[in-house]
Amino acid sequence: VITDMTAKTRTRNRRGEGVLLRDEIVAAAERILEREGTEEAITLRSVAREAGIAAPSIYSHFDDRQAILDAVVDNAFEMLRAAIVASKSPSGDPVEALLSGCRAYFAFAEAEPTRYKTLFNRPATAAETPAVPEGAPPPWQHRLAAFEILVGGIANCAAAGRSASTDPFADAALLWTAMHGAVSLLHYVPGFPWPPVDHMLNEMVHRLARLT
Amino acid sequence: VITDMTAKTRTRNRRGEGVLLRDEIVAAAERILEREGTEEAITLRSVAREAGIAAPSIYSHFDDRQAILDAVVDNAFEMLRAAIVASKSPSGDPVEALLSGCRAYFAFAEAEPTRYKTLFNRPATAAETPAVPEGAPPPWQHRLAAFEILVGGIANCAAAGRSASTDPFADAALLWTAMHGAVSLLHYVPGFPWPPVDHMLNEMVHRLARLT
DNA sequence: TGTACATCAGTGAACGCGCGTTCACTGATGTAC
């Protein structure tokens, strides 16, 4: 047997710290996603290889492959939200605040297209979309924290007399879907003679948020 | 051996008519797509089973799995275009013509979500997006025939004084991306309290095509 | 008209692969006495 240069160097966690492997597994899945560019590349075995563990070890921390994907998606939603919040400039101008948030949304989608894809370009699993949302907050609510920022941004513009919006929620829905469509199509139809992305973003925000 | 009730009933094509199997293969792939709801379900073996042939028989007509998918996508593009063209009412009103075309786009996406997904929710393959579009029409051009209808629809409104658009191409790009985003998100985030789809479509068309 | 033959339209068996999942297990580590 030839000397195995890739011999396992990983030392197992100490007693009581086994839960640390969970984060290592998610991190490994995210590395695979970034490297391969597609969610399909995340398999139990590929994640185990990337994490340097045996495949069955994953079952101590995740029920199945889908549970790993869910964890990756949750992380991505939080990253998007954080990127938008971080974009807020100290200036108190509500129009500028709305625009910078939308620019951050675009920037995130362009900088991390694979992560962005995992957010919305995926079948809604049963666990994620309960048949009846009831009155209580549905499980996907924390994933849409970024949308609340958008609603608030339009409402702020309207309150300051900078937007003619009378229904910030509906206008935010329009703007969100439009932005999602733009980043998706720009990514999936790259050879098309798209107008400059800055122009598209600007016009979408002005027209759909009814800026005056 | 128990009597095989699923015995092959298919009779092979006559000499010179072998090319007919090509269409049967594509039709089988489309049935699988519709039934399973995901492109991944289209495999060489599943298509062969659905078509009632042996797996290797496919190689006489398609280089590989991707070639089957490309054929399915081409069909879907043509169906979308036909649906939009068919929506044209005899009335000569340009605003009504634009709206009805957009409604047909939405209706197609809602009626055939899986087919719609195959159009734009897929990685652009190398064959489909040549590095340099050059001056000549790129290979995906026939796939975007529907977009030309949209540009023309906005231009007609502008010419009739019903739209303030000064750049129908750019405004059509905005409207297209917005509509794509709306149908995508409505499909992928079904539990969300979306405004009525009619309202969203109407507002998108009016604001992005700058109807007056 | 009959017959040999080339071609066409597929088939059946096999290959190696990576997958998700299961099972019994191992060896280090902390704890009870």
Place this chain on the structure above:
DNA sequence: TGTACATCAGTGAACGCGCGTTCACTGATGTAC
């Protein structure tokens, strides 16, 4: 302080499966003579 033991954090081998692809083949059908 020493030692037996329970627990924890994983492992290694194996399973059956469906996949894409290859290879040599078969049998019907049209054609040349």
